[in-house]
Amino acid sequence: MVRSGGARIVMMGPPGAGKGSVSERLADNFGLVHLSSGDILRAERASGSELGEKLKKYMDAGELVPDEIVTEIMIKAISQQDSSNGLLLDGFPRTVQQAQRLGEALDKIALPIQAVLLLDAPEEVLIRRITGRRICPKCGRVYHVDTMPPVNDSICDLCGTKLIQRDDDTEQVVHERICLYHQETEPVIEYYHKLGTRMIKVDADAPIDEVVSRAADRLTRIGLLESKERPA
Numbered sequence: 712m713v714r715s716g717g718a719r720i721v722m723m724g725p726p727g728a729g730k731g732s733v734s735e736r737l738a739d740n741f742g743l744v745h746l747s748s749g750d751i752l753r754a755e756r757a758s759g760s761e762l763g764e765k766l767k768k769y770m771d772a773g774e775l776v777p778d779e780i781v782t783e784i785m786i787k788a789i790s791q792q793d794s795s796n797g798l799l800l801d802g803f804p805r806t807v808q809q810a811q812r813l814g815e816a817l818d819k820i821a822l823p824i825q826a827v828l829l830l831d832a833p834e835e836v837l838i839r840r841i842t843g844r845r846i847c848p849k850c851g852r853v854y855h856v857d858t859m860p861p862v863n864d865s866i867c868d869l870c871g872t873k874l875i876q877r878d879d880d881t882e883q884v885v886h887e888r889i890c891l892y893h894q895e896t897e898p899v900i901e902y903y904h905k906l907g908t909r910m911i912k913v914d915a916d917a918p919i920d921e922v923v924s925r926a927a928d929r930l931t932r933i934g935l936l937e938s939k940e941r942p943a
């Protein structure tokens with residue numbers, strides 16, 4: 712089923728809201744192209760391209776990658792995809808400047824962003840979700856102390872290795888990430904609001920299946936996604 716143009720949606724929300732996993736599920740269920748800025752930047756970096764080399768310099772120095780470089784890479788990725796079924800941007804735009812540059816690029820091809828899907832949850836829920844994560848350093852399996860604990864305390868079920876907490880998942884780093892979100896990314900919501908872009912706010916303080924179904928229902932109801940046939 713090909714929709715002319717397809718839905719173009721920006722996924723937004725604070726760290727820990729579940730943007731990545733919700734995007735993946737929505738993309739699978741509705742045949743949308745899911746572009747995660749994290750994945751795309753990592754791939755560009757690994758490609759050894761000129762842009763990738765620039766990216767590497769900033770990342771290796773632990774600096775934020777400038778908006779124009781992020782935007783250039785993301786717009787290139789968008790233009791390389793057949794998004795006739797729809798497009799879901801995840802992790803981008805992260806700043807108002809990125810949103811403006813994206814807008815200019817999409818206006819040229821007359822395919823503006825149609826909706827912002829905003830996942831929202833109380834800050835203590837976000838913090839608990841992230842700080843409770845434990846990872847197996849050997850096989851990469853991800854656990855959570857509350858929702859998906861290993862059978863034996865802090866030992867990987869699959870390979871018996873002692874689980875670790877990633878540096879990014881510690882309480883201090885999570886606070887910094889949430890602060891950065893308030894400062895730099897929340898203004899993007901305001902930017903789209905002023906443009907008159909549809910804003911769909913979904914309560915993300917729920918299991919992922921529920922969050923996906925809430926988001927899908929809302930997007931279907933306003934005609935951005937086509938509802939799938941359901942058993943009666």
Ligand SMILES: [Zn+2]
Pocket residue numbers: 847848849850851852867868869870871872
């Ligand atoms: Zn393991």
